[in-house]
Amino acid sequence: MSVDIATVRRIAHLARIAVEDSEIEKMRTEINAILSFVEQLSEVEVEGVEPMTSVTPMVMKKRADAVTDGGIPDIIVGNAPATEDHFFLVPKVVE
């Protein structure tokens, strides 16, 4: 399988990455190089094989549904690029 320019634009938008028109063709070539490399997986017989979902066979541990931390809003917003009164600021999303 290989991707065309429209698909590269669509993937970039899904991934929320802006791409310049000048970069698209190079990106398409690189993505296609990777896709053609992984293409060899199609020759593996996988009929009846379970997909791997856990690296180490173990039962998923569950912790108590309890509040263990809190009251630290200054720390939570400490690395944010824009905040006001402990809220994260973003561009207007509702007209």
Add this chain to the structure above:
Amino acid sequence: MTELTSLTIADARDGLTTKRFSASELAEAHLAAMEKARVLNAYVLETPDVARAMACESDRRIAAGKAGPLEGIPVAIKDMFCTKDVRTTACSHILDTFVPAYESTVTAQLWRDGAVLLGKTNNDEFAMGSSNETSFFGPVTSPWRRQGANTPLVPGGSSGGSAAAVAAGICLGATGTDTGGSIRQPAAFAGIVGVKPTYGRCSRWGTIAFASSLDQAGPFARSVRDAAILLRSMAGHDAKDTTSIDQPVPDYEAAIGKSVKGMKIGIPKEYRVGGMAAEIETLWAQGADWLKKAGADIVEVSLPHTRYALPAYYIVAPAEASSNLARYDGVRYGLRENGRDITDMYERTRASGFGAEVRRRIMIGTYVLSAGYYDAYYLRAQKVRTLIKKDFEDCFDKGVNAILTPATPSAAFGIGEKGGADPVEMYLNDVFTVTVNMAGLPGISVPGGLSSEGLPLGLQLIGRPFDEETLFSLGEVIEQAAGRFTPQAWW
């Protein structure tokens, strides 16, 4: 290297215990050596004030008879580990001003045991790379050079800064993370020891995530014993990582010097890839011979799905990365580029914050997880992963204790030499290491010799799940036979 910076961790521990020198003297010697070695670009942040304060505390504890197992040992930390109040960036522009309010579990355990932080080391951006060339802070130059040449070489990657720092004597040990070979490959290039523990052995909490089902932290050191000492502190159960294993951590150092007599060592025939360099073949045969002389039985084994590990990895790892890196949105932390609306803000932030390789992998991951392609790519890759794991299980079921392979297909290459036009060329570096991550197994890279150009070459041992001890015993045999390798200081 001065006397204090060329010590092993085991020697430094003795020197500190017998008060031949203080933790502060040891830290100062390293800080001075780091300053001289800045041309290597191994550190992206030096933390001399933290180092001095920690060393001072260590001296106090030593005097009080309360020394921890790593008391006063100066170490370097890959910039993928969050360190409280110390800038942590994953070597990405998108995080280049990030100062964590918390400490990763692995580093917290090192400090608990008395280690001293010298600084944060360079790596490929978000640990995506095999040469340390994708770092936002620029490439690391290897302390090694080809004989009679001064071409700058890569230290390997992604943990290139940690590997270079250990080899250059500007720390006694370092941490790394290994998702497809990011500890073992740079260890091989730098002529040092690197360990990727079994998945679940070290907590991933507070380590910046790349591919969560593959990522594992591990140590770099100048001897097998030193790596064992470091891993004992780094490993252990952590309730904050649900994939961390609830098993006691063995005294890995006790495995050093244990007899390997009667152990069955597998040589996988599928690793004889076409076009393997003659000197890599020779090294591999030499490694098998050393183990045989120590009493191990060498047997040929088959891992039929080996060749599919790398292509499956380049679906699974980008898929997980695209999901993990979705959090960098310019809202809660990191870089923000303003846009005309929120989507435009996200898109500009991520375009400007991520470098080319990271963008490429996010795009691949997004594509293979997108509607209509999930089954053909991601699901198939996860099935292939089951088959890769089964190959190893079949082998271990037949009584094989460990598997011996070369660590890399070649010695270190020059900066800018690879992957310019075709990203796959760079990916092929991890052909021998990536199977181990796919199966979640432990692996160690130990220096085996020098190439015809005078560059280090490494051997890899792959073990049964949670049997790192066997790897340390076997690694020690190789180290005793091969010796240790130190680059000539030119910086």
